[in-house]
Amino acid sequence: MIHEEDDPVTLADAPTRRLNMIEAINDALDIMLTRDPDVVIMGQDVGYFGGVFRATAGLQEKHGKTRVFDTPISECGIIGAAVGMGAYGLRPVPEIQFADYIYPGLDQLVSEAARLRYRSAAEFTSPMTVRTPFGGGIFGGQTHSQSPEALFAHVSGLKTVVPSTPYDAKGLLIAAIEDNDPVIFFEPKRIYNGPFDGYYDRPNTPWKSYDASEVPEGYYSIPLGKARIVREGEAMTVLAYGTMVHVVESVCREKGVNAEVIDLRTLVPLDIEAIEKSVRKTGKCLIVHEATRTAGFGAELSALVQERCFYHLEAPVQRVTGFDTPYPHSLEWAFFPGPIRIGEAIDTLMSE
CATH class of the missing domain: 3.40.50.920 (Rossmann fold)
Structure with a gap:
């Protein structure tokens, strides 16, 4: 196991690839599916289609339909099933297509996932990582652009993660999947394809977009x-x-x-x-x-x-x-x- 702070020389010497955030997330999911047979990915269109933002592209073909599979359009059902899977011993990684859609599953997250360890005296845990794109940047309007991170940060028992670079997205996602408690992993879709110079509130001022940045190959994690x-x-x-x-x-x-x-x-x-x-x-x-x-x-x-x-x-x-x-x-x-x-x-x- 390579940790960023524990073994910086090894990580610094690792070969790298130029990846954008979507590609880095896909790489992290691929690595964890390969390393841990208990990891499963589920959600709307995550299987054959590879996700609306293509974060799970190719994973069903590589790892099979029992490891990466589509679900009905029911966020409550997706999260509820993931809670049960986690209690049974799996490490589910459900995707909620947009953070705006997560509210039907809020009761399962707050009343079940967040409390499971405490209410069972640690007999059961909920090692699930809920991935979801959040924030604006694609002109998605009121139902595809919300930033609800404060709601989840308020709930004791949930962990809340927000990466800002491809490097962090990969390392933090691996750490989240390995964590034994439920993690809400917010992915800022405005920078899915790379960072930018930020000048979007100035009319007629172009902004630069960079397709990728250097990300180490293979496994590494960044401590939450x-x-x-x-x-x-x-x-x-x-x-x-x-x-x-x-x-x-x-x-x-x-x-x-x-x-x-x-x-x-x-x-x-x-x-x-x-x-x-x-x-x-x-x-x-x-x-x-x-x-x-x-x-x-x-x-x-x-x-x-x-x-x-x-x-x-x-x-x-x-x-x-x-x-x-x-x-x-x-x-x-x-x-x-x-x-x-x-x-x-x-x-x-x-x-x-």
Whole structure:
């Protein structure tokens, strides 16, 4: 077993391939299907078709219809069946086609999967990983673009993961599948095909899309609950996850701000030690996420920073988020936190 932090030399020397996030996820699933006969993949169109975003393409042909199989259009049924499979000893990886569709299965996740270990005194567990694309970026409107991560981060017993790079997507997904507790694995579909420079709130400004990045071949895992320092800095700490990591990094680079950007990677478990260490060093904190503002995960982050770093803060914690409105189809780019709004928040913090 190769772990990123435990054996960095081995991982650094491993051969790599250029993969986008979809390809990295497919690679992780292929590896786990091969390594563990208890891993099964299920969901709408994941089998013969290979998934609406092609994340499971080729896996049924390679591993068979009993390992990778289609389900009825019933999210409650998909999640409920996965809970039972996990209790029986399998490691199911159900795909919910869009995060917006997950709500019919919410009761199974909250009332069954999240509580199974506790209510059975650890006699049973629920080692399931629910993969689902989330967030905007494809003009999917109100039923294909939501970011409900805060709902799941609120539920004790669930783990919540959000990768931002192909490298992380592969390593975190492998770690999630190997975990003995239920994991909600949110995949930011805006960056399925690669990171970008984030300038989508500026009319007539082109944005760059990169098809792939270097991902080590073979098996490796990234421990859940360990954040990634995207860039080191002294001026302020910026907390982000998923798509917003790339937007924040672009803004800081363009403005020439010596900010420390932290990619949370996992919301639960949260690497609060990394956050606290950074904020105590910089004295300022900006939080950016795509989801709506009220009761978003940024509110929890803000409270934690205030509780743990109050006497080190030189300015109030700032948040830049989506708006408290139903998801706007035609105004999608305006809904996203972009360079203009993030830049204004950075300017405010720098002036205080």
